[in-house]
Amino acid sequence: MNPHQQPPAGNDSEPQLRPHSYDGIQEYDQRLPNWWLNTLYGAIVFWIAYWFVYMIAGLVAPPGAQVDAEMARIAALKLADSIDVTNDNKFWEMSTNPVFVDAGRQTFNSLCIPCHLPSMRGKSESPTAIGPDLTDMAWIHGGTPKEIYTTVSKGVIVKGMLAWEPVIGQKKTVEVVAYVLSRHQKGEPITVQAENK
């Protein structure tokens, strides 16, 4: 064969023109690459398999159910880790535990001192302070550990005391209560006087 002879045209039949013409533009009807078609067929097969596995056979839980299960698992973990906030004695125990008290002091110093002052003495220390004294035995919204916890976690909205538990979580809320209680004695005589501090 002559070495300079042109090899034959790549596609032995001429491509067919489609019958339509838009703005004078016509197009060829070319065969799509097989690899391209195979990805399409593969996607269809995948869709059917996915649909069967997830929706019909239930071999794998649907994504929504997976999320629900994971959320339930997290909720259960949280519940198992949660602290018994109905038991006054537990709070008193924590108030003597330096780990809880130190953690509570840190949270208190970053969030509570603008109103209650670093000394925790509030209005007793400075009449211009916003928050009441937390070290004396006179309480406005109840002075048992349970009640203090409720005040911190749910807040006193009308007075500007924020509901802190949604902000900092239960653990930190409990630690702050432990820190406040560390300035008190179990069994000390407390009084509750509504609002004229």
Add this chain to the structure above:
Amino acid sequence: MSEDPRPAPPRPTRDTPHRPVRDSVTTINTDGSRYFLYPADARGWFLSARRLSAYVLIAVYLLLPWVPVNGHPAVFLDVAERRFHFLGYTLAAQDSWLLFFGVSGLGFALFFLTALFGRLWCGWACPQTVFLDHVYRRIERWIEGDAPARRALKLAPMSGAKFARRLFKHTLYILASLAITHLFLAYFVSLPELWLFMHETPGEHWSAFLFVFIAAGLLYFNFAWFREQLCIVICPYGRLQSALTDDHTLVIGYDARRGEPRGKLRHDGTEDLPRAAAHQATVFAPPPATTGDCIACNRCVQVCPTGIDIRHGLQLECIGCAACIDACDEVMIKVRRPTGLIRYDSLAGLSGGVTRWIRPRIILYGVLLAVGATVAIWSFSTVKPANFLVYRMSGAAYFVGSEEVRDQFMVRIVNKRTVPATFLVSTEGVPAGIRQTGFAGPVTLAPMAELVSPLVLLVDREHYNGPFKFSVKVTDAARTFALTREVEFMGPDPRLLHEDDEERKHPAKKKGDAHD
């Protein structure tokens, strides 16, 4: 028929050389199967330059995770910590809006360069071309030989030797793919972390393992088999470029005016002398022959990695690799004709006109690039080392006490730097007689730490004149930057407050006031 001594030309099959036509993609046969190319070697100035550019790019890619700048790898996209280090410059997740300017700036730069120089990116800088031409094809060339040898090996029946060569080649392909993907992962997890991953079982870091496994598999598939199909069928930039170029854009083209009509080189040498003389003189004088300069040697087709015939004109498959320029120049020198029958030129230049470099398109893209680059430089250079937010505490908007009106805010500061930083928070534009609690002194934040703390403002009743706007400002200790947020001090209508005060002072007057 029996009188014709020549055998009938064989029907084209998937494995015989095809003649490229303009209406179809050479690498896709009429039955949809793949026509695998065996591009021949081209040697010349452009190959050397491209190889140099590719080696520099590969070296940069391989070295960036290794070179420390300011205590971090030169490029380290720390996804786990959401800190992104670029040559000693650290960005936080809060700065991700900059990505818009980075990407759009890059886009405008590509617009501009494409309108001027065509598919320079594809042929010289695209990772697909860089790795394919300068890593994978080099491996293939080294193991399986030149184009005819590779085609012969493909057609040869399977044998021990063929299998061994193929196995060796694919092993090297896989090793190269693994090296590229491991380095890629190092951009995101850093090298020490990657080293740790590699020493532990895949189960410990199954997501990283899966990523490398799948990415290396895709690279291997792409570079071993898919190759030019990515550029022709998949790459959106390749398609987009058709809309960015015009008749004055630099492309690789064939000078049909000089080359046509093609004619076989005559071996009697009759044409050699005048052409040699023309070659000596730099200006080409048309030869007295009836044929053009193209000797129809098909060398430009043989070297093309996308299987086109550049003599058909500009085609979408062309990635601008310049292999055909090198091939044609080599032949032209051999036949003592001027080089540049195939060259970088605009379509206007190739058809005898003059390339206009400055055109409306260039000006438009240039302006877009200038605007984009200016905004990008401005935004990158003014990134603050902290994130700062002031918001009202939940609950009531304001509190009225016996002495004062009180507004409560939360201030959130994020130290975006990798060193501890001290911040000062102050208020600006507050009226006299206001008191502030919280943020009395400077606060120090650990690297990348976040602080949320209350800021409470109180105005004495007698000084209270109604709601007002003020700003909260944060600076660092050295005052190298400042961020301010405007917030509103909210409160009741001062008249109501003063009426209330009057009532409290003079309870008896209450009735009289009511009648007023």
